[in-house]
Amino acid sequence: MTQPLPNLEQTVHDASNPKGAGRYRWRIVALLFFATTVNYIDRQVLSFVIADDVFKRQMLGLPAGSIFSQQNNEDYNIIVSMIDAAFKIAYALGFLLMGWLIDRIGTKKGYSLGILVWSIAGLLTGFVHTVMGVRAVRFVLGLGEAANFPAAIKTVAEWFPKKERSHASGLFNAGTNVGIIITALTVPFIIHHWGWRIAFIITGILGFILLIVWHYTYTRPEENKKLSARELSYINSDNEPVTNKKIPWRQLLxxxxxWVFITGKFLADPIWWFYLTWLPKYFVDNTGGDHEFSISTLGIPFLIIYSVSDVGSIFFGWLASRFMHRGWSENKARKTTMLICALCVLPIALAAQTHSMYLIIGLIALATAAHQGWSANMYAIAGNLFPKNVVASVTGIGGMAGAVGGVILAFITGYLINWFGYASMFIIASSAYIFALLIIHLILPKLKPVDTL
Structure with missing residues (x-):
């Protein structure tokens, strides 16, 4: 006798709501998803703008219609590296500052400040005329945007028990890919029809909309009148002590x-930064394959790459949680999932060895999906190994380490591409994660929470 198919909606609801705990906490993930999406739209605009010929000539001081020589291209690569480094330097400083600030003034106020700063900077980018001007506003943007992940990870730690945090982190982290996809599908169109300045102005306005939504929507679980007592009890089921004790950075270090979190961010984040900044230009520059791209057709590969990345973020975040629900220790579940992610990145070293654009897009998509899965688990590590009162600070320290790694790579990327081509960057990307996991295991053979804070 044929059995009726299960109700998919009910199955998902039951899986994410043990013992009928309720599901309001997943609305908070949706809010974080929206915030992360806007965060990435605002930071990603420049990556498409740098592929625009008008922007290139303005930054190099060349007249419209002039021939773009090989020397111009090499000079422009260095300019892009310096602009990219300015953002990452501020992002590194901002991570440390915002993580500290959010732990002290609270998630709602701290994140509101970050959104305000990055939205103003994004909007002002549409009004600058020089390389120094672009570097200055990108520096301010980096300071503000650094608030996103410390605030999001602290929110997840406040709203979810430990066994659900990697799943929740994977879901909100998927907003990074959606932000990139939206940017890829809209910004080239805006640039083509109205110019690169309008792209910054329109996307900058999104941040102010987010600020209003965040301010009037977010509260802590204990203050939320719509949260049931049963779900609040489930959220606090880890019996994690609630304290407002302030812990200095030197003690956390x-x-x-x-250092596990620092390592995972320092070695992996720069690779993600490379993808965000350079992939649009890579596709435009790569004229030897079976397809050629212009600023107006870049949306196609990015739609594919970051749709797959979304799946990776959600799947690998869910996978570790699934392992733990089946009784695996956090150490085994987390490291096994991260090993799978690291192995999925290895084939990207072959990207520069093929002329098939289909294969190149596939390899990059697999690598970015694995990175997002890696990130979801790294954020869960920060949320699970530290008490809630220092989660934002630890996330800030690790985020700063990732941004410092990004600064180092940003300074040399232009030179490496000029000397050795994009192949050098893909080789670096392929080995970073497996190397990071090895060091993480050597630092802490068994993942376990700190017990003296």
Whole structure:
């Protein structure tokens, strides 16, 4: 006798709501998803603008219609590296500052400040005329945008029990890919019809909309009148002590757990930054394959790459949670999932060895999906190994390490591409994650929470 198919909506609801705990907390993930999407739209605009010929000539001081020589292209690569480095330097400083600030004034106020700063900077980018002007506004943008992940990870730690945090982190982290996809589908169109300045102005306005939504929507679980007592009890089921005790950075740096997070971010984040900044230009520059792209057709490969990345973020975040629901230790579940992610990145080293654009897009999509899965688990590590009162600070320290790694790579990327081509960057990308996982295991053979804070 044929059995009726299960109700998919009910199955998902049951899986994410053990013992009928309720599901309001997933609305908070939706809010974080929206915030992360806007965050990435605002930061990603420049990556498409740098592929625009008008912007290139303005930054190089060349007249419209002039021939773009090989020397011009090499000079422009260095300019892009310096602009990219300015953002990442500020992002590194901002991570440390925002993580500290959010732990002290609260998630709602701290994140509101970050949104305000990055939205103003994004809007002002549409009015600058020089390389120094672009570098200045990108520096301010980096300071503000650094608030996103410390605030989001602290929110997840406040709203979810430990066994659900990697799943929740994977879901909100998927907003990064959606932000990139939206940018890829809209910004080239805006640039083509109205110019690169309008692209910054329109996307900058989105941040102010987010600020209003965040301010009038977010509250802590204990203050939320729509949250049931049963779900609040489930959220606090880890019996994690609630404290407002302030812990200095120097003390946090004394824990191996902090260095696990620092390592995972320092070695992996720069690779993600490379994708964000250079992939649009890579596709435009790569004229030797079976397809050629212009600023108006870049949306196609990015739609594919970052749709797959979304799946990776959600799947690998879910996978670790699934392993833990089946009784695996956090150490085994987390490291196994991260090993799978690291192995999925290895084939990107072949991207520069093929002329098939289909294969190149596939390899990059697999690598970016694995990175997002890696990130979801790294954020869950920060949320699970540290008490809630220091989660934003630890996330800020790790985020700063990732941004510092990004600064180092940003400074040399233009030179490496000029000397050795994009192949050098793909080789670096392929080995970073497996190397990071090895160091993480050496630092902390068994992942376990700190017990003296």
């Amino acid at each position: 004394g824990y191996r757990q902090t």
